[in-house]
Amino acid sequence: MIKASVIGGTGYAGQELIRILMRHPDVEIVTVGSRSFAGQKLSDIYGNYTGLTDIRCEAADINILAETSDVVFLALPHGIASKLITEDILKKTKIVDLGADFRLKDVSVYEDWYKTEHFNKSLLKEAVYGLCELHRNDIKKARLISNPGCYTTCSILSLAPLIKNNLIDENSIIIDAKSGVTGAGRGTVLDVMYSECNETVKAYKIGEHRHTPEIEQELHLFNGGDFKLLFTPHLVPMNRGILALCYANLKKDISVAALQDLYRDFYKDEYFVRLLAGEKLPETRWVKGTNFCDIGLKVDPRTNRVIVVGAIDNLIKGAAGQAVQNMNILFDLNEKTGIDFIADFPI
Amino acid sequence: MIKASVIGGTGYAGQELIRILMRHPDVEIVTVGSRSFAGQKLSDIYGNYTGLTDIRCEAADINILAETSDVVFLALPHGIASKLITEDILKKTKIVDLGADFRLKDVSVYEDWYKTEHFNKSLLKEAVYGLCELHRNDIKKARLISNPGCYTTCSILSLAPLIKNNLIDENSIIIDAKSGVTGAGRGTVLDVMYSECNETVKAYKIGEHRHTPEIEQELHLFNGGDFKLLFTPHLVPMNRGILALCYANLKKDISVAALQDLYRDFYKDEYFVRLLAGEKLPETRWVKGTNFCDIGLKVDPRTNRVIVVGAIDNLIKGAAGQAVQNMNILFDLNEKTGIDFIADFPI
Amino acid sequence: MIKASVIGGTGYAGQELIRILMRHPDVEIVTVGSRSFAGQKLSDIYGNYTGLTDIRCEAADINILAETSDVVFLALPHGIASKLITEDILKKTKIVDLGADFRLKDVSVYEDWYKTEHFNKSLLKEAVYGLCELHRNDIKKARLISNPGCYTTCSILSLAPLIKNNLIDENSIIIDAKSGVTGAGRGTVLDVMYSECNETVKAYKIGEHRHTPEIEQELHLFNGGDFKLLFTPHLVPMNRGILALCYANLKKDISVAALQDLYRDFYKDEYFVRLLAGEKLPETRWVKGTNFCDIGLKVDPRTNRVIVVGAIDNLIKGAAGQAVQNMNILFDLNEKTGIDFIADFPI
Amino acid sequence: MIKASVIGGTGYAGQELIRILMRHPDVEIVTVGSRSFAGQKLSDIYGNYTGLTDIRCEAADINILAETSDVVFLALPHGIASKLITEDILKKTKIVDLGADFRLKDVSVYEDWYKTEHFNKSLLKEAVYGLCELHRNDIKKARLISNPGCYTTCSILSLAPLIKNNLIDENSIIIDAKSGVTGAGRGTVLDVMYSECNETVKAYKIGEHRHTPEIEQELHLFNGGDFKLLFTPHLVPMNRGILALCYANLKKDISVAALQDLYRDFYKDEYFVRLLAGEKLPETRWVKGTNFCDIGLKVDPRTNRVIVVGAIDNLIKGAAGQAVQNMNILFDLNEKTGIDFIADFPI
Structure with a gap:
């Protein structure tokens, strides 16, 4: 034990x-x-x-x-x-x-x-950056693991295959992310009181959220680049969940099917990344209470953009679940041990 | 298997x-x-x-x-x-x-x-009425188990020890229960559309809900009686959970501590019934996603009433979880197998 | 002005x-x-x-x-x-x-x-107790008006006609009330943080809420009596609204239709009390944002009880709206002036 | 009348x-x-x-x-x-x-x-396109007014001054919009049942929503251009409100203050467009139940982008309120008549 x-x-x-x-x-x-x-x-x-x-x-x-x-x-x-x-x-x-x-x-x-x-x-x-899907080998040997942030986990997993495959203009990246209220923690702050954030939605810290450089750091690893992206978080009236829409301009024409193949290949050994087939798009309800990151892909031919949609549970894959996944890797256990949850629907 | x-x-x-x-x-x-x-x-x-x-x-x-x-x-x-x-x-x-x-x-x-x-x-x-805590021995030998309703499970477990111990005027029983929206099922009915039942609360079928005779039937078993009770359900804007407030007139003075002893004794072998200590009262969030029935007790000395508060997850202890608990009993497994969930908080 | x-x-x-x-x-x-x-x-x-x-x-x-x-x-x-x-x-x-x-x-x-x-x-x-429907004449001449509490306004208006007409055993009264979260005010308290009270329901201060003696005081005026009632408040995950279920044992057989006549008579000059016809029951959504108190009646012949259901907006008829109604009376304006709102649905 | x-x-x-x-x-x-x-x-x-x-x-x-x-x-x-x-x-x-x-x-x-x-x-x-702030003079003389869509009203008002002033690369425009559930109407559809859309967020019809060409049509009027933009709607668990984040690449350096001046000038006669000062950003709660469109501005110097945030109530400025505003213009009434609502907070 x-x-x-x-x-x-x-x-x-x-x-x-x-x-x-x-x-x-x-x-x-x-x-x-x-x-x-x-x-x-x-x-x-x-x-x-x-x-x-x-x-x-x-x-x-x-x-x-x-x-x-x-x-x-x-x-x-x-x-x-x-x-x-x-x-x-x-x-x-x-x-x-x-x-x-x-x-x-x-x-x-x-x-x-x-x-x-x-x-x-x-x-x-x-310290090893503990995004398991990207740094597994380093994690195995680490003494100190820095568990990633919630927005960052979702954003990096959503964008990594695009950059790895040199498909987009990196400077065109915009991440528009929506988070449930637990992301703000348990401090008794006016903004997250029930009657203040129920039945309303807002953006905050546009371009200034601290997860921005974290996302950039990890994505730079894939092309040695030094691009900058824009990250916008929102507060949505629900307890948990992050939905990240990642927009980028495509460098060349590519079909959704071809993109899906690239993603499937990139994540072929990853249990906790689920690539949605066809036209399906992630919704936070399907990952809630789980360690999964669901990813869906969309190409807009009118504007030649790709839109990657990622969804996680901010407290599990975005925090505690990934921490246990890291522990499982560290101690050479099956990575799924103790975190192989199915979303309990309706939430 | x-x-x-x-x-x-x-x-x-x-x-x-x-x-x-x-x-x-x-x-x-x-x-x-x-x-x-x-x-x-x-x-x-x-x-x-x-x-x-x-x-x-x-x-x-x-x-x-x-x-x-x-x-x-x-x-x-x-x-x-x-x-x-x-x-x-x-x-x-x-x-x-x-x-x-x-x-x-x-x-x-x-x-x-x-x-x-x-x-x-x-x-x-x-058919055996599959309220596990009350009919375990019959369930073991049953071929056909009738899994109880959600409101009924919560109400019967809350009231049984009171009646067994002959502490209340049974004809004074009022059960005022509040349910999340999943209780209505997945039919696409106007009343349970988001914008119709969000941000509002209502009572419905007062005295006419079909769980009424089911609660009476089971409670009658404890005193051979033939009393009638009033059951009122409510729809509350949340997905899951039932909170039942059971009101009754006490036949004699009794302290909360003494009542708690009787309840503790009644449920002493029951893992899935959790009696809250002291002044604590159940909240649906603490049983959400679990097979537990939480029970809290309150005496109002001004009006000489006892109020028993019960809470369950309507889809688990009130439906699927109890069904699996029944299966576990039927097949002689540890009753907790596969249903020993801890509520995932915040919900 | x-x-x-x-x-x-x-x-x-x-x-x-x-x-x-x-x-x-x-x-x-x-x-x-x-x-x-x-x-x-x-x-x-x-x-x-x-x-x-x-x-x-x-x-x-x-x-x-x-x-x-x-x-x-x-x-x-x-x-x-x-x-x-x-x-x-x-x-x-x-x-x-x-x-x-x-x-x-x-x-x-x-x-x-x-x-x-x-x-x-x-x-x-x-000081004059400013429940407009009951004390209008005193309010007109008052210098100091004490605006009633939210739970009390709803409970008193729901029960007054029953007691006035000597129809119930007053000592059998139980009020089971549900309130939205704004009732707790704007203090940054853990219990009313979004992730703590969203998707859950609880009862609190059973028999001990301070609105209890206020309700008793006003109802005593109708029969010179000195009965005690049990009042139970709940916190429901919505911003506004109070729904009060008032249970009482009938002293004699009476039909809902006859009860409705008595209520209609009692409130015949009251614009802000709306008696629902037939089998309809109040829901907080229909009074939300308004100064109305909606009242519905139900008789349970099985247990010979009457159930009165009252609904108000806790911040309007339960606070600010009634305060303005009192001001209108004080200054001899049409009582509806400035507070004749229709609920804006969906909320 | x-x-x-x-x-x-x-x-x-x-x-x-x-x-x-x-x-x-x-x-x-x-x-x-x-x-x-x-x-x-x-x-x-x-x-x-x-x-x-x-x-x-x-x-x-x-x-x-x-x-x-x-x-x-x-x-x-x-x-x-x-x-x-x-x-x-x-x-x-x-x-x-x-x-x-x-x-x-x-x-x-x-x-x-x-x-x-x-x-x-x-x-x-x-038919005259009834976006009052842009087509008032035509509306006055119209026989047939086509009231704009909800997303479109919010998006066009947010972006018009930018394009009018030739400040952005129009082909870089991305609108990421979030809507409450009433936007889907009152049809009893599975997707908008309470337990299906509560506590979750999703994007839908990315690049394919019918409001896309409507936004383009109206924005083209400002530069005779023929650019294409990407519009992404989301469903958020709340009844009402639209929040639109409009991203675009700036053609030249410009401060938020200077942008605000341009917006203030553009909307100087418009009561129903409220430009937020300083660093403030719109939230749907402050326009809920009103005919206002709140607009906030942000410049991200790291990526040289402007982000315009617009907020409306989808059923009022996005539908019924603007319809009445159009009627007021048609009949030469004060444009505010009957629609000068203040958001009733907490919602």
Whole structure:
């Protein structure tokens, strides 16, 4: 059994992680760390655990967890994990960090977008970007895995085959993404109160969202390029789900069928990427509660554009599920173990 | 492996059943019956199955399924199952009927409330009412199990210990229940269109809902009584979940703590009934996607009433989950097998 | 033109009040008081006012408003209004208080339920309970009007004719009410965050909600009685609306038609109470955005109970709309002026 | 008083129109036409009218309405209005057609996108495209007004000033629009059932939606151009509202402030277009229930793009409200009369 601990276990992503780990056949949860709820029973914070566990939250010390745990998951606001993790800790345990601290390889890009100094430049080099479908081999050998953001996972998986195959003008890329409200976390902020965000839709941080450079970094890997794209997130009145529409100008004529072949080939060994056939387009309901990324393709012959539509569950493939997928890879388990969910419809 | 088939597999309850059976470690799905979608791939009807199964719906003949299947689940509108099932079929396979045809033991009560003749009086006697917590021993030996309704499961489990212990004036019982929209099924009816039932709440069929006599029948078993209760359902703008508030006048003073002891004792061997401690009250979010029935208790000393609050997921403990629980009992499996879900929060 | 000011104008009820007053043909808004948003433009707090008004919030002094305004509306948490209002102020202006301070006539009942001393016992006697349909004559002459609570307005209007006509056992009354989330106000509280209360339903404060004694007080007026009732509120995932189901045992047989006659007679001069004909039952969607209280009646012959179903918009007839209705009465305007809204469907 | 009739009065747009007309100070409703509900009281179909009107739906004959009405509104599926309207009718009454039949001036474009013959080519020439802000002078003199579609109104108003001022590469235009569910109408279709579209988001008809050529036609007027744009609609789980994000490549550097000046100038006389200041972006909640189109501007210097965000209520500025605005212009009333709504927040 893998001994696993979670620090930051009472936010939405942390909680989802615990739920998954509790039913994972090869995992034993050692410690649930939560400063805000230290001493409280998990089942008193989240009623879904009633009768299922007596575990209590602790103000966990990562140095102790490094001794007791085979893997420690961090689900913390940015700027904290980079201060916590040391070479010494990495000698003792594996780290999967769900936060943003180790995602951007270029320190200046990080400091630009996050408006803060980076606190751990040395380990930044070592950290592996944990988008499983793209970096599986590096993940296997990693000590520190930086779990990707939700918008980024969906966007990168949607666009990678296009760029790899040199089919589009990269500078024409526009990603118009829609997210459910859990993406904003559990902080009691006016904007995500029920009566403020119910029955309305809005765009926010157009061109300024911090997932932008993360998407660019990973897509650059496919063509050595240095293009810039425009990323626009939206808040949609639903709990979960991300739908990303990725627009780009085609460099040459290509049919949807041919595009689908390229995508099918690119993802031929990937269980968690589902390419929709024919004219079908993803909807968040079909991936909700799952680790799947559904992808659909459309060509608009009138404007010679391709539109890739990606859908994920932001808390699973976009956070906790992918973190467990990374753990499965790290510990050489079947990658599907414990995360092979079917969407429970109607949601 | 248990060979299982589903007739009526493309309604909400049938679909939920298939999803559960697909992940059940001891089950192999033989046939998915659906007249409306015969010939179509399940994954073309419900996108959550994309990439997971190639199974196609068939206009299944129950007589053939009786040969090929160890158990056949029926998820059909009332009036159909009773015409389909024969002594011959029951000799060959087990039946779990999710419809209403075999729930009411008294034919005249059935015919009164359903405004139709009963088409299978002989087998009605044999059918076992599949509320697992109350009829486990009979279920074990049954050939034909009549799976309870959603409102009824929640109401009966909430009230049984009170009546068993002779604590209330049974004629004072009022059940005020709230249901999500999936309770109405998948028929394209104006009332359950998004813009018609979103952002509004209504009561319907006050005192006239067909689950009323079903609740009475089962509660009568505990005191040999013949009382009548008032049951009021509501439609609430959410997909799933039932919350039932059961009001009754106490015959004598009793503390909440003492009531909780009686309930704890009554359900001491029941994994799927979770009694909430202290002042906590059930909320549908904590049972959503699970087979649990959460129960909370409240005494109002000002009016000398007890209020029992029950919560279930109408499609799981109220339909497909309980059907699988019945199957588990029938086939002598651990009752939790394949249905030990934790609510995935936020929903 | 009536010069009107609002203190506490940036909560949901206050904001709704301003919106109504801005379109009221006989009103000019003098001051919008808001301590938290003092100095800010109303249109920067609530985007619906963009381009429509340049008014800014002020940390208003009620003594000054008493000089400048013909009427001052207070929309404040309980315990504040009673400290603010003085005899001197009432000599200069009319007060409509949307809070709870002056609703309960019996100081000990207030102190019991609100767990605080009452700070203005002298004016408590003078304050008129502003349920327009029941106290119109007193309202006309009032200086200080205590605007009723939302649940109370709906419950009292639903039950008054039954008690007036001595048709029910008052001690059997149970009110099971469902409210949208705006009823909780605009405070950033975890329970009313989108992902916490979306797709779920719960009961809360069973038998302990502060509207209970308010309902009892008003209903006692109809029979000089001293009965106690049970009131249960619920939180439902929608923005607005209250649906109250009022259960009671009938003292004698009576048909729905006869009951409807009694109700029709009771409310024969009331524009804002709409008695539904035949078997129709209220739904919150049909009163949403309006000052109407819809009432439907049902008799359950099996249990000899009557069920009265009432529906209002909690922010209009349950708060701001009724406050304006009170103002209309006070200033001898047509009672419908400025509040004769038709529900905008789909909501 | 203007005598007005509505044909197709029981769909969502028709119903909204009736609600507005009922409170319009200069309008008297003569006839509500509805074939499906002929003979029924409007208040029996839509409960919001209870107690407010006794009007009954009729299987209205437009030739008779032409005699009795000063204006006839048509809210019908495409292909019907063009068969109904004749020269003779237009001699007797004004027509405002909310359907699509007279929107596209080029018959071949219409026949291409609607896959049907056009049935009234002669009157097509005469029909005025009723986007009030752009065609006011023509509307004044029109006999037949073709009321624009919902997506188109929002998109055209958002983009017109950019094209007029020759600031963008028109072939780079992408419109990514999100709509509430009422946009789909009141037909009982599986896709818009509550449990099918709640808690999910999807794109549909990418590049193939019939509003595409309508947007192009109107934008071409500003530069005599013949560019093509890509329009993508989405279905979002809310009742009402359209949010359109319009992306385009800037031809030259320009600041947001300078853009706002151009927009402010373009719409300087337009009450119903609200340009948001500074960094503010439209949200559908602030225009819900109103005739406003809110517009916000953003420049992304990294990719040299402009993003215009527009928001309307699809049933008001996108249908019934603009229809009444057209009527106000036709009859030389103040354009705001009867449609000067403030969004009722929380929605």
